[in-house]
Amino acid sequence: MADDDEIILSELPDDELVLQMHDDLYDGLKDEIEEGTRLLLDRGWTPYDVLTRALVAGMKIVGDDFRDGILFVPEVLLSANAMKSGMTILKPLLAETGAPRMGKMVIGTVKGDIHDIGKNLVAMMMEGAGFEVVDLGINNSVEKYLEALGTEAPDILGMSALLTTTMPYMKVVIDTLKEKGMREDYIVLVGGAPLNEEFGRAIGADAYCRDAAVAVETAKQLVARRHNQLSA
Numbered sequence: 001m002a003d004d005d006e007i008i009l010s011e012l013p014d015d016e017l018v019l020q021m022h023d024d025l026y027d028g029l030k031d032e033i034e035e036g037t038r039l040l041l042d043r044g045w046t047p048y049d050v051l052t053r054a055l056v057a058g059m060k061i062v063g064d065d066f067r068d069g070i071l072f073v074p075e076v077l078l079s080a081n082a083m084k085s086g087m088t089i090l091k092p093l094l095a096e097t098g099a100p101r102m103g104k105m106v107i108g109t110v111k112g113d114i115h116d117i118g119k120n121l122v123a124m125m126m127e128g129a130g131f132e133v134v135d136l137g138i139n140n141s142v143e144k145y146l147e148a149l150g151t152e153a154p155d156i157l158g159m160s161a162l163l164t165t166t167m168p169y170m171k172v173v174i175d176t177l178k179e180k181g182m183r184e185d186y187i188v189l190v191g192g193a194p195l196n197e198e199f200g201r202a203i204g205a206d207a208y209c210r211d212a213a214v215a216v217e218t219a220k221q222l223v224a225r226r227h228n229q230l231s232a
């Protein structure tokens, strides 16, 4: 028999279920996050709404308390794993929009940085919008980016950084592209919580993307502009 205070997720109305998922994400409860994600989908929520309103909003609370010294790395790791398990359920649904092929992107988190949730989200949303995405994972050196650009020949290079100590590495990559005369061959998009537009401009990126939705829109616009220039 269930404890009196046991919460049955399936019995909660949507708004309470979402708040409960924020709590469960905070507590790193992977099974509950998976169950909540499936319940919202079963109730007709779009994958995008589940992602943004239940998972990303919950992770924001975790991030704020991490910043304020209320949560520590081991706890945040559990939250991150719970978030990823929800994203795993959503990934095929976001990718299956049947959108026409838009172009190709190579994306990775820069050297020294192991944060990958935001980068994974961008990759998922780009795939959902019809881009082919090659995900290089975390901790990428300039050599790894160059190798992937050579083998994959993408339209776009995407870089993610979540630390103020690793974001300058994006400039190292862009400067290397310039030195090798390859900079104009790619659209370079950058993102990550500590960046801003001014930083993106200063390092010579084509655009800074505040979030995954902006990344998709920016990629669409810049790829279309590039195709128009090439065919003019």
Ligand code: B1M
Pocket (backbone or CB within 6 Å): 056, 059, 060, 062, 063, 064, 066, 067, 068, 073, 074, 076, 077, 080, 107, 112, 113, 114, 115, 116, 117, 118, 119, 121, 122, 157, 158, 159, 160, 161, 162, 163, 164, 165, 189, 190, 191, 192, 193, 194, 209, 210, 211, 212, 213, 215
């Ligand atoms: Co870390 N961490 N962390 N962390 N962590 C931050 C980034 C931090 C801001 C927390 C804080 O103090 N408030 C802080 C950085 C401070 C700073 O540099 N100014 C910090 C720190 C200090 C650290 C460690 C140094 C802690 C330590 O060891 N003492 C350490 C560093 C390890 C390393 O990388 N070398 C560390 C470790 C970790 C964990 C491993 C525990 C875990 C990562 C797990 C994982 O990713 N697999 C973790 C987490 C989870 C966070 C927070 C809490 C959440 C990040 C996240 O996933 N957000 C974060 C706090 C915060 O950001 N407020 C924090 C959710 C995600 C959806 O958002 O990543 O911003 P975000 O991505 C967005 C946009 O930024 C954008 O779109 C995404 C989706 O909308 N975007 C892109 C991101 N990349 C893009 C690329 C693009 C386009 C858009 O390309 C085109």
